[in-house]
Amino acid sequence: MRIDARRLTKRYGGLVALDDVSVELAPGKITAVLGENGAGKSTLLKLLGGLEPATSGEVVLDGRARERWTLADARDAGVFVVHQHFSLVPSFTGLQNLMLGDEPVGPLGALRPRPLRDRAERTMREAGLGVDLGARVSAMSLGERQRLEILRVLVRGATTLLFDEPTATQTRGEASRLYAMMRRLADGGATVTVVTHHLDEVVAHADAVVVLRRGRRAFAGGVRDKTIDELARLALGDAPSAVTPPPLDHDAPIALELDALRGRRVDVPSLRVRRGEIVGVAGVDGNGQDELVELISGLSTALGGRVLLDGASLDGLDVAARRAAGLGTVFADRHRFGVVMGATVHDNLMLGELGGDEAARARARLLASGASPARPELPIEAFSGGNQQKIVLARALDRRLVALVVAQPTRGIDAAAAADVRRRLARAATDGSAILLLSSDLDELRQLSHRLIVLHRGRVVAELAPDVDEAALGRAMLGASAA
């Protein structure tokens, strides 16, 4: 189905999130939506998907303007948004999540999962989606959750799919598989729209591109003749430059040490990070990265081993005490461990550090974060996804640290802001912090790290130079022993 936005405008109070935007989304094509954080990409998707009413303008389906466009209307028309933040129930299995809200029942009201399971399995084969329907969501990797989320809308008859940053949590290999699946859907006649901050994906996989800038449409057209630099200029005004790590002093003292650190899913015999050193941690998501960060931060208790900061054991110290000792942490799961929804931007900036000269410190952090709008009194929900991430980073980065453990620091933020965050990380290293950088963005790891380690099933399976070729890194991530 062809779906057009005609002069859509969305205002939140005095703020114009989307300003008179018209776009045409054609069936059989993959259309990418680009733009910096807060440009209005998610807003456009929400309006098209019927999740929020437009302030003015209309949605046009196959040439027919729809004056009423609610969630129910969108679903009836097969239009679905696949969110940046999943809406799955962790304690349910894949199949139970598929049924949720749309339970197939027999004549006597008994649950009949059978036909649905068959349908889901057929859809998975057709679209090339692998999901273990019997496994609990809590045990699934982010990639698998993503596929389940897509499967859910497909079995409900989605023919127009609006993806909000589906690749933000994925490695490039996973992202390529996702695009291959989208291509199959498009070839089957579906209308596919993808919001992304990764310009290389657009060049490699999209047919058309829409660029938003501060709520307005800055460009719409084909992608065939565009280079990454051209797209960057369209979306950001400029192509961001690469960041390099500061020179490493090999005699610098060890600032962060993991000594036989062991949790339920990770086991790191020994890892030493010097002052000023950036060690990148590569690995397919779900290989123990999250627990590693939790163990170091003090959020969960190790089964054995120690974490040492400047040579002193952090044994028995809680999160606050470790922070006071000079440890900074950024967790990968922003929604769970990063922001407090319902609270103000100010409270989110100062979380865990209330009191004292708060207003001034919050203002300084907000300014340094580059998040907009620069209004700390707003609820955090009023910030776009990328701007929320900047708030979380601002909390960790605003003081001098002995060691910094950051997971997915640039997830969801635009290329220019990402370069800015990388520069701040490099500067922190220059100032003497030891940095452990966990990321699914291999370019980021290779750009910023002095050396790379690879986690597989909770173990360090390889230690590599950052200029290692991508194939070797990929092999290591899949568990092949070090080359």
Add this chain to the structure above:
Amino acid sequence: MTLTRPHARAIVAAAIVLLTFDLLVFAAGESPWIALSRGLAGSLGTAYGVGQVLYKATSLAIAGAAFSVAYRAGLFNVGLEGQLSLAALASGVVGARLGWAPWWLALPLAVAAAVAVGGAWAAIAAWLRVAFGAHEVITTILLNRLADALIPLALAHGLGDGGVRTGDVAHAATIPRLSTLTHALAGSAASLAVVLAVLTPALLDRWERRSIAGRELGLVGPSPDACRAAGVPVARRLFAALTLSGALAGLTACGVVLGYKGHYELGMTAGTGFAGIAVGLLGRGRPLGLLAAALLVGALQQAGLVLNASVPKEATDVLFGVVILAVAIAGRREEAR
């Protein structure tokens, strides 16, 4: 039905209440108009009636504040009933033994006993929650039952007069009735505890906005994981919130025992804790909201008593439920869509 505008919702809510009222009264064989005027006259139409409403609202406002402070931290304190009744017993027992003390010592001691016992009873649930993750709804319900069983036992074995009540509270430990200030309220149960009902929600609100611990309560509620990850002492905050909730339940008991009856007797506070939950939810934890909700529920309860002769209590209970639902619908905010 798309009732998006607040006004439209308020009108519909009011209409639902009136209709339900008409039907119920009619079914009981009364004229709705006469019942309405008698109910109004008995609750807000006479000085005595107003005094009774104030008395009920006093307990409800403090109990509502008690519920709210836990709710803010994401905890649902179903245990107000048990905390209230044990605290009431404590104030009665201590109050009855304070014949020797001057009022400036006796009253604070009796109040402190109630607050301490209410807080301690809630602290058990708080500890179970923080140390073992036991859900407070389950544990507080169990603790309610336990309190129900303990109180008669205590009254029968030493703490009471051997029957179903404690001895009389020493005069020095009582809270003066409002009727000592103005003759118009003669005979009504309202006491100076009304001051507590106004102050408690306001002070609590101030604490929740200004103090670090209070503000963190409001952050721990919606997102305990993010707070833990940022180094907020989540367990301590949860423990404090539920314990404070119980302590305020204890304060509620003072209005009843020290302000009105002058002793504790079995079942005296029954229902106040549950009504306090309704008030807390209706008032959304805001000071004026709590007071308004307490007055509303208090007036309904009093009107129900007045009509008791002609309209069965069950009918007024149904009406009470409908009113709460209606207010909840009318007050629903946009964000809750």
